[in-house]
Amino acid sequence: MDRLHLMTVFVAVGEEESFAGGARRLGMSPPAVTRAISALEARLGVKLLQRTTRYVRVTEAGQRYLDDARRILGEVDEADEAAAGINAAPRGHLTVTAPVLFGKMFVMPGIVDYLSRYPDADVSALFLDRVVNMLEEGVDVAVRIGPLPDSSMRAIKVGQVRRVLCASPAYLEQHGIPQSPQALRERTVIAASGVSPAVEWKFGPESAPANIKLKPRLTVTSNDAAIEAARSGLGITRLMSYQIAPHLAAGELKIVLSEYENAPLPIHIVHRESKYGSAKVRSFIDLMADRLRADKHLN
Structure with a gap:
């Protein structure tokens, strides 16, 4: 059988995790798909799929071959497109x-x-x-x-972007600007779990980092929510610089402790x-x- 055809059948079965599913995708009969996989394994001398009555899974060798086969078939498709002028x-x-x-x-x-x-x-x-x-x-x-x-x-x-600490001007005016990461323990902290799930913030260079464990008063599951809480004057949060850029420009938030930031x-x-x-x-x-x-x- 044609080697590219065998690869195509194997990729379909491997991605569908089913001989029947691979057959449906390719418009082939299940026996024809089974023969193609057997022929490919015989050609390679390697078992590519583990078969049981309940599922089909790729072996370790099969996973490597699946990744390579996807890449090869993708390059063949792109070469065909280029020759046909579709890239225009x-x-x-x-x-x-x-x-x-x-x-x-x-x-x-x-x-x-x-x-x-x-x-x-x-x-x-x-x-x-x-x-x-x-x-x-x-x-x-x-x-x-x-x-x-x-x-x-x-x-x-x-x-590149930075991970920054920020708070509203009103909060900083009322509670003061922290002068060190340790001072955050005396402030109201807002934690966005998507950025800092352990609520342990690292500061300084990789060569000498300082890890500060904090107990946030508010933990949220989205960065949007952390931004809104900080804008409302609740406390200090840590986010990516791009996430708060519009609010910095509008004067709704200010960055603090910039000298302790990690590398971009x-x-x-x-x-x-x-x-x-x-x-x-x-x-x-x-x-x-x-x-x-x-x-x-x-x-």
Whole structure:
């Protein structure tokens, strides 16, 4: 059997975790799918799938082969597109992910711009405060804040942000500006669990960090809520600099203890494109990189 066909069948079965599901996706009969998987395993001399009466799971070798097969099939599709001239204009579906507030403030305007420029493209935006597995969830482009783990993904640095402490001018006037991280123990603290779930804030350089354990008076599950509580004068909170930028500009919040801040966190656009680079992904990355690099709040 054709090797690319066998890879295609294996990817379908591995992603669906079912021979029947893979057959439905490909419009093949279940026996034909079973024969294809058996032929592939015989060719490789490796067991790729664990089969029981209740489920199908990839083996350790199968997971590595699944990742490689996805990449290879994606490159073949992109090579076909390039040869057919589809790269002349972005088209098709694009899935993008970013943190919730960052996505709302910086990525969504770029998506709107992208869709306005390219009428044959459509986008799914996953704005989540967790790291999305791009391969498993079918994500084409991600915006990530913080150091990147080693991976096969490609990354483009587009800016940086800081983790900052802030409070309203009214709160600081009434209670005074803290002069050291230890002084936070005598202040009202608002903790956003998405940023500091352990309620232990680290200050200073990596070479000599100071960890301060705090008991917040208010713990919230969203950064928006922490911002509103701080703006209302309840206390001091810790957030990303981009999250409070509009409120700093409006004079509703002020940064404190800036001399104790950690090193800035890099912002990257991460993607899993091959050397061919489909037009839809390449055009979106170029547009978003230009927008983020030009934003004064991120550089």
